[in-house]
Amino acid sequence: MILSPHLRSASPWLDDFARIFDRAFQIQRSAPSNLRIVDAEDAWTLELDFPGRKREAFDLEVVDRKLRLTVREGDDSENRFQLPLGPTVDVTGITSSLEDGILRIRLPRRSKADESTRIKIS
């Protein structure tokens, strides 16, 4: 379990989330209400409905193993959320698309081979 006890007790859904993903992610800020997460064998996909929005309205970045999404509502308003990524997410393979009003962010799982590191004995 990746969430600290005080976070788990603060929000029941955070606890559920942590149980589902176990070491994969943790959420520090409240998730957008339209967030949906689909689990496939090789990746998780975050799906958010944003009908009518253009690509320029979004900023998506990974900083220090945290996925940060900024959604600009207008000239002077924006919403942000942040998703720390656990060790089972391959941050180098994250991709996203905005199509027909749906933003999809694909978080590939690291393979077992990636998780282990071979140490050379000199």
Next chain:
Amino acid sequence: MNQPDNRCMTESTTLASSDRCGTEECRTQAENWVEPAWRSQRDDHSVVVEVELPGVVKDDLVVEAKPEGLLIEGARRQPGDTTRVVYGTPSPDGYRLKLRVGEKLNAPSMTAKLEAGVLRLEIPLAEEARPKRIEVG
């Protein structure tokens, strides 16, 4: 525009959400079809209706002007396996909206445009509903 804007149903006598009934509705419920969020705005010449249809493409969209009203139906495209939704509400299979259209609207002459998951309908006002300038003699 996450929720249907009910104000526009009551403010205007020209557009209103119609009653839902019949076997077709039962079918759509079983398949998780939902009523999409929509809003309308009227000016001197037309009523513009915007309907949120994320995931719907032109080929899967039906817009019909019938004597009893306007029918909008669109299946939402689901890429890959969406059965394993582990957080949030599963996306609907599609959207269905029926609107009663008043006599003051010329529904058969409307134009429709679908862009980025938003359907924009422009329904011209019937001639008798348009403002008329009266010359003062």
